[in-house]
Amino acid sequence: MESLPLLEPTLHQLFIFVTVLTRVSGMLATAPMFGSSYAPMKVKAFLAVTISMMITGLFWGEKFPTPDHWMSYLVVLGGELFIGISFGLGVRILFAGVQITGQMLGQIGGLSVADVFNPAFDDNVPMLSVLFDMVVVAMFFCLGGHRFMIGALLSTFADVPPGVGLASPEVVDVLVMTLSKSFMLGVQAAAPGTVALMIGILVMGLISRTLPQLNLIAVGFSLNSMLLMLFVFLTVGAMGWLFQDQLEPTVTSIREMVVNRHVMFPK
Structure with a gap:
């Protein structure tokens, strides 16, 4: 049944609001912290x-x-949702690299049994992964990453108005490339600490062969703990710099792919 003429402007404005809400909600549903x-x-x-x-x-x-x-409504809303999810998921993938760093250092450093529950991932994760995740989240907000991410999404409305276009499937290629960068x-952040801990384990193994009477358990755990704490502090700083260098190019690449290669719906 056709709508009344007086209701057409209201329905059109409601359509605009729903499409905008879908795009914004897609980002907020997948972005870190949000x-x-x-x-x-x-x-x-x-x-x-x-x-x-x-x-x-x-x-x-x-x-x-x-x-x-x-x-057609479902196709339009699906396109808007895909645009929003692309921004939030791209940044979340970068945060996954922090989990890899904590996982590597925790396994080699002997903290694999000290897993804690992380509600952000709804799973048990290494304690160092939680520490690095909290540091990167704090740096993300201190550097204005949340404003940059939201601003990049809002700027897409100037080139891709609500309900007019669909993001190119090539955005998926950008997300895959972001996943490789995250890994x-x-x-890279865990490499120095991993190498140092492995060298420490190798040295203690050689010492145990040379001096069997040495209490290897007491000395080995102490040396391993000192090396782990040292490189945890060094890795926190390195993680901040690496994350800062990757954040802006990732969000910018997703925005350019959405804006420059979007598919227009037929009028």
């Missing part, structure tokens, strides 16, 4: 609705093609 269980659901919903209302006001008088079938980031 998409984890740390943030209350009411706060995330309020933030998504508030941002969407401000953006909707910019397109209040614009006329965009409105889908005439419910399947390299984790390995």
Whole structure:
């Protein structure tokens, strides 16, 4: 049944608001901290609705093609959701590199049994992974990463208005490349500590062969703990610099792929 003429402007504005809300919600649902269980659901919903209302006001008088079938609505909302998820998931993948660093140092340093529950991942993770994750999250907010990520998403509305285009599938290639960078980031940050701990284990093995009467358990654990603490402090600083160098290029690449290679819906 066709809608009444008086309701057409209201329905069109509602369509704009829903599409904007879908794009913003996709990012907030997958972005670090925003998409984890740390943030209350009411706060995330309020933030998504508030941002969407401000953006909707910019397109209040614009006329965009409105889908005439419910399947077309689903395609439009799916495209908006994909754009938002791309931004949040790209940054979250970088945070996964922090987990790799803590996992490597924890396993070699003898802290594999000291796993703690991390509600952000809903699983038990090494204690060092939680430490590095908290440090990177703090640095993420101190450097204004949350503003940069939200600003990059909001800037896409200027080139890809709500309900008009669909992000190119090549965004998936950017996310895959980000995953490889995240793995390299984790390995690079953990490499010095991993090598030092392995050398320490090798040295203690040689000493035990030379001096069998030495209490290897007491000396080995002490040396291993000192090396681990030393390189944990060094790795925290290195992780901050590596994460800072990768954050901006990742978000910028996703934005350029969304803006420059999006697919327009037929009018």
